[in-house]
Amino acid sequence: MKKLISIILFVVLSLGTWAQRTEIKIPDIPNFVTLKCDFHMHSVFSDGSVWPTVRVEEAWRDGLDAIALTEHIEYRPHSQDITSDHNRSYEIALPVAKQKGILLVKAAEITRAMPPGHLNVLFTKNNNLLERENVLDALKEAKEQGAFFIWNHPGWKAQQPDTIKWYDMHTQLYDNGMMHGVEIFNEKEYYPEVFQWALDKQLTIFANSDVHSPIDMTYINGEKRPITLVFAKNKSLKSLKQAMFKHQTATYFNGKIMGDSKWLKPIFKRSIKVMNHPVGVRNNISTEVHIHNSSELDYHLESTKPGIGIDYPNKLVLKAGKTTSFTISGNSVGIGNVPNLTLFYTVKNLWIKPDENLSVEIKVRNL
Ligand code: ZN
Numbered sequence: 001m002k003k004l005i006s007i008i009l010f011v012v013l014s015l016g017t018w019a020q021r022t023e024i025k026i027p028d029i030p031n032f033v034t035l036k037c038d039f040h041m042h043s044v045f046s047d048g049s050v051w052p053t054v055r056v057e058e059a060w061r062d063g064l065d066a067i068a069l070t071e072h073i074e075y076r077p078h079s080q081d082i083t084s085d086h087n088r089s090y091e092i093a094l095p096v097a098k099q100k101g102i103l104l105v106k107a108a109e110i111t112r113a114m115p116p117g118h119l120n121v122l123f124t125k126n127n128n129l130l131e132r133e134n135v136l137d138a139l140k141e142a143k144e145q146g147a148f149f150i151w152n153h154p155g156w157k158a159q160q161p162d163t164i165k166w167y168d169m170h171t172q173l174y175d176n177g178m179m180h181g182v183e184i185f186n187e188k189e190y191y192p193e194v195f196q197w198a199l200d201k202q203l204t205i206f207a208n209s210d211v212h213s214p215i216d217m218t219y220i221n222g223e224k225r226p227i228t229l230v231f232a233k234n235k236s237l238k239s240l241k242q243a244m245f246k247h248q249t250a251t252y253f254n255g256k257i258m259g260d261s262k263w264l265k266p267i268f269k270r271s272i273k274v275m276n277h278p279v280g281v282r283n284n285i286s287t288e289v290h291i292h293n294s295s296e297l298d299y300h301l302e303s304t305k306p307g308i309g310i311d312y313p314n315k316l317v318l319k320a321g322k323t324t325s326f327t328i329s330g331n332s333v334g335i336g337n338v339p340n341l342t343l344f345y346t347v348k349n350l351w352i353k354p355d356e357n358l359s360v361e362i363k364v365r366n367l
Contacts, residue, residue, distance in 0.1 A: 024063040024227065025296035025321070026252065029266035032231040035240065036252075037066040039105065039228060040120055040152060040183070040208030044078050045089035046071035046109070048212045052093035058215045059102055062225060066103035066240055069093055070120045072111040073130050073138065086127035103237055109152065110138050114159040115167035119179075121147035123241050139178050148244050149173070150181040150206055155191035164193045174201065180245065185226045185253045186210050187218070192354035195258060199353060204244055205259060207251035226253035231263055255297060258351040264358045268347060271295035275323055277365040281310060281341060283330040289364055290325045293318040300348040304359060309335040312343050328364070339367045 024036045041055050042048030052069055059067045069089045076082070090106050097104035108127040110119045112135045121142035124130070129145075132138040142149070155164040173179040184195040185207035198205045207226035211218050219225050231248040232239040243249070250259025250267075257264060275290040293299060299318040309332035318324050328341065343362040350358040 019057070019061055021060055022063050024252075025294065026229065026257075027267060027270035027295060029231060029263065029270060032233065032243075032248070033235055034267070035065040035103075035230040035232050035235060035243075036063060037228045037230050037240075038064055038209050038211075038225060039066075039068040039107070039122060039150065039206060040070050040109075040186070040210045041067065042071060042109075042210070042212045043069055043089050043093075044082055045069075045076070045084070047075055047077050050214055052089045053096045054214065055211075056093050056096045056100060056102055056104070060100045062215070064102065064227070065235060066105060066230070067097075068105040068107035068120070068122055070107045070109040071127075072109045073127065074111045086131065090127075103235065103240060105237065105240070108142075110135065110142070115169040116151070116173060117154065117156070117159050118152040120150040120152055121145075122150065122244070123148055123237075139173065143176075143178050148180050148241065149178050150183060150204075151179060152183050152208075153186035153189070153191075153210065154182055154194050154197075155189070156186070164191060166197060180204055181206055181249075183208055184258065185251055187226075188223075190253070195354045202247060204247045204249050205251055206249065207253045224253075226251065228252075229257070229259070229263070256349045256351060257297070261352045261358055264347075264350045264352060265360065267295070268299065268350060268358065268360055271297070271299070272318060272362070274362070274364055278367050279328065279341070279364055281328050281330045281366050282336045283333050286327040286329040288325050289328055290323050291318055291362070292323040293320055296320045297349065299350075301345040301360075302348055304344045304346055307331075307341070307343065309338060310341055316345070335366075337367075339365065341366050 026034055028034050043052040071089050105122050106124050107122045124147050125145045129141050130138045181204035182194050182198055183206045187210045206228045209225040229250045230243050232243040250257050250263045273292045275292050279287050279289050281287045298320050301316040303314045310328050311331055312328045313326050341364045346357040346359050352358050
């Protein structure tokens with residue numbers, strides 16, 4: 001019997017290697033799925049140190065839905081050993097992406113001095129045609145292929161040592177449909193100025209890893225890669241592209257989400273649930289409220305105004321995956337007859353502007 005079990009175990013184990021995917025717990029919102037994405041990474045086909053399929057494996061394990069391999073067109077330090085063309089990285093990764101259910105966006109990184117700096121072009125058709133002497137010819141070619149353009153790491157110190165500058169050339173690109181998005185976060189760096197540009201100019205915002213080494217060598221000791229959240233009609237390349245052109249993204253890094261309140265509000269709303277309706281608050285009596293947070297973010301709340309007929313905590317942390325209890329107490333005679341109570345908070349780790357947090361109202365049924 002023991003022998004039989006070990007034979008069965010051996011057969012099962014030798015069928016393949018196991019891997020675990022960690023889902024990213026950020027909810028879908030009404031009418032949209034929340035796709036978790038990283039649109040900037042490298043393999044040995046440019047200056048990265050891993051094979052393209054490893055990027056897909058890593059993405060699957062990290063709970064991502066869509067990625068892009070953005071090999072530099074102009075910078076290929078392994079070209080003595082890797083002699084293939086500019087489409088090869090995508091072609092190698094694609095079958096694995098399909099098997100894993102990861103959307104693989106065909107892409108490249110046009111890599112020039114400032115201006116214009118480095119631009120990712122997504123949804124390209126033939127990357128070989130992007131190898132051009134003149135940068136404008138390369139960008140025009142990408143435009144003809146219907147590409148979505150992202151200005152990568154606009155605040156990168158190597159190219160912008162003193163200040164973060166938007167050059168005339170960027171206006172030219174923007175006016176001619178060759179600048180649709182910007183990275184407000186790259187690898188481990190956040191650019192608040194660029195977030196403001198995005199708001200002023202209606203640019204789509206991104207947070208990408210720009211990873212070159214194996215992902216676990218870049219993000220260590222509990223660090224996580226930055227993620228772009230795309231709010232798409234469904235999980236398909238077509239919907240993904242549409243959503244990007246319509247600015248339907250937010251960024252997620254270091255436990256913070258940044259983006260328009262029309263995305264952040266429903267994310268917050270769908271993450272939390274009052275567990276003990278109705279709470280039954282009465283005058284001069286303290287009552288417990290229990291709120292569950294099913295997302296993976298700890299929400300840090302600070303009250304923005306006093307309650308109407310009630311006292312409630314000035315500060316509150318709704319821990320990820322936990323139910324938090326706190327007390328509300330009635331401070332007016334008629335409170336026992338009020339059907340609904342409202343708690344007014346800002347969420348200190350949800351950002352709608354570089355200097356402004358999301359305001360929320362938490363409704364608690366009283367009767
Ligand atoms: Zn890059």
